[in-house]
Amino acid sequence: MRILLMGPPGAGKGTQAVVLADRLGVPHISTGDIFRANVAGGTPLGVEAKRYMDAGEYVPDSVTNDMVRDRLTHDDAKNGFLLDGYPRTLAQVSELDSMLGQDAALDRVVELTADTEEVVARLLNRALDQGRADDTEDVIRRRLEVYAEQTAPLTAVYADRGLLTQVDGMGAVDEVTGRILAELGV
Numbered sequence: 001m002r003i004l005l006m007g008p009p010g011a012g013k014g015t016q017a018v019v020l021a022d023r024l025g026v027p028h029i030s031t032g033d034i035f036r037a038n039v040a041g042g043t044p045l046g047v048e049a050k051r052y053m054d055a056g057e058y059v060p061d062s063v064t065n066d067m068v069r070d071r072l073t074h075d076d077a078k079n080g081f082l083l084d085g086y087p088r089t090l091a092q093v094s095e096l097d098s099m100l101g102q103d104a105a106l107d108r109v110v111e112l113t114a115d116t117e118e119v120v121a122r123l124l125n126r127a128l129d130q131g132r133a134d135d136t137e138d139v140i141r142r143r144l145e146v147y148a149e150q151t152a153p154l155t156a157v158y159a160d161r162g163l164l165t166q167v168d169g170m171g172a173v174d175e176v177t178g179r180i181l182a183e184l185g186v
């Protein structure tokens with residue numbers, strides 16, 4: 001199964017993606033995680049990405065697309081994957097389409113929905129737990145704006161293709177996982 005998980009920052013996307021990938025037996029491919037690993041490792045990619053991440057902005061497509069293209073060629077992604085956080089722009093949708101081709105196109109797109117004030121509260125809590133540099137209130141609000149401007153429009157594209165399922169992301173982790181699996185028919 002080739003699945004894309006979408007949703008605003010703080011909707012629980014990362015948490016759900018880990019559980020779902022495990023249940024479905026496919027790799028979890030998170031661009032945010034790959035960027036954070038590069039930041040932690042001090043690689044040139046990490047140094048470049050950090051400037052944008054810390055401001056709540058998207059890393060340029062020129063960096064992001066090549067990174068995903070490379071990741072998707074790994075053997076573990078041959079029989080499916082769960083994409084988390086990519087694509088995030090309409091240009092990335094076109095890039096992904098060309099990377100996958102018609103024979104290996106996405107099977108489903110799940111959008112986790114969440115109330116804005118609730119996600120701001122969740123992200124501020126995560127800042128206390130994990131100390132992420134991009135979890136301050138100003139940056140959180142900027143990330144939500146960028147999501148609304150650049151990423152929310154992608155749902156219409158995937159809805160037109162008949163791939164989109166919306167799932168309420170609020171509630172306990174297990175409940176939300178159950179809703180997603182039910183929608184996927186797993």
Ligand code: AMP
Pocket residue numbers: 009031032033035052053054056057058059060064084085086087088089092134143
């Ligand atoms: P995430 O963990 O998915 O919330 O991603 C954290 C940050 O990494 C985002 O706020 C962006 O700065 C960057 N990022 C992750 N995925 C992408 C992407 N597909 N395009 C551009 N920037 C991204």
